[in-house]
């Protein structure tokens with residue numbers, strides 16, 4: 262049978278996930294991979310989780326193995342409100358301000374469904390988190406792509422674009438700005454306090470919503486912790502997305518949307534048609550974990566490990582790339598990623614073949630754009646390789662760059 266005529270316009274718009282394709286080739290012996298943006302499995306609290314899982318199944322099976330509400334487990338929402346109070350000083354939230362999602366990835370898909378039509382506009386960073394692009398692309402919106410600078414999005418460019426839309430009479434079609442406020446994926450960059458405040462001012466002036474996606478904020482190694490955009494705006498027009506993927510385990514598939522009750526109600530409707538509810542089992546396990554342990558104390562060893570790896574990686578990049586002209590990289594204060602920029606004219610996708618020969622993997626930057634890509638960039642993650650591999654990988658990267666430059 263020829264299936265072509267059966268496919269929807271939407272599914273035909275979806276491109277295969279290049280990261281997944283590239284990482285398939287990254288499993289051969291001896292390969293050092295800076296590719297995967299996944300946590301180190303050795304950081305998962307397996308003993309504590311297995312004890313709690315057992316207790317939850319034995320003692321709470323009537324809830325934990327049953328369907329649950331679309332909004333999410335009340336016990337987990339209660340625990341999460343407590344956590345936001347304690348660590349973010351965000352008070353005055355109640356359960357109706359929160360919805361549990363199947364990872365933040367589902368939250369992004371829900372955001373697309375709730376806000377975007379084909380004639381809508383939204384602003385995203387350039388580069389963008391690939392998964393956000395995939396989720397929003399399904400709605401086929403008009404993107405306004407805003408370059409990232411060392412201190413976050415270029416808000417002058419955003420304002421210029423907003424003014425233009427206003428003059429063209431299209432500003433009511435502008436729905437939101439999507440931002441990863443801390444230790445951006447893929448760029449490792451953090452939005453400064455001044456820019457957070459200015460973004461809120463722009464949102465008030467041009468009447469849009471801010472989607473603050475913050476999976477990495479808790480993984481700060483150094484520098485001063487900043488208030489979330491959500492907190493600065495008292496949650497009025499900011500939707501905060503969080504996840505347990507980087508602080509507990511991605512396999513639980515638990516994310517949280519925090520926002521205005523009216524918005525949450527619409528998101529609940531959108532989620533109902535997707536999966537009825539997130540896993541009741543992993544929600545209850547997560548709730549009991551948070552009740553019994555202090556999540557942030559539990560992740561301190563992980564933060565220490567990632568910081569040491571980041572330091573080693575920065576030192577190695579300096580050693581092997583430091584003397585190369587027009588080569589620069591982001592020195593992140595937390596999270597999992599750095600972003601390397603090579604001289605104009607480099608194409609890191611093309612260079613990938615040489616990298617594979619030299620047994621080193623990175624993610625070519627062109628995968629992280631919804632419009633014209635910057636091909637001389639790459640994402641590198643430092644949390645999985647061993648200390649020795651961080652050094653050896655940097656050396657191989659140098660050799661790769663040199664060989665490509667000779668071509």
Ligand code: PMP
Pocket residue numbers: 298363364365366367390392441446474476503504505506511515516
């Ligand atoms: N947003 C960003 C910026 C991410 O980096 C990720 C994970 N890589 C997600 C959302 C999705 O995370 P999850 O679905 O595991 O919660």
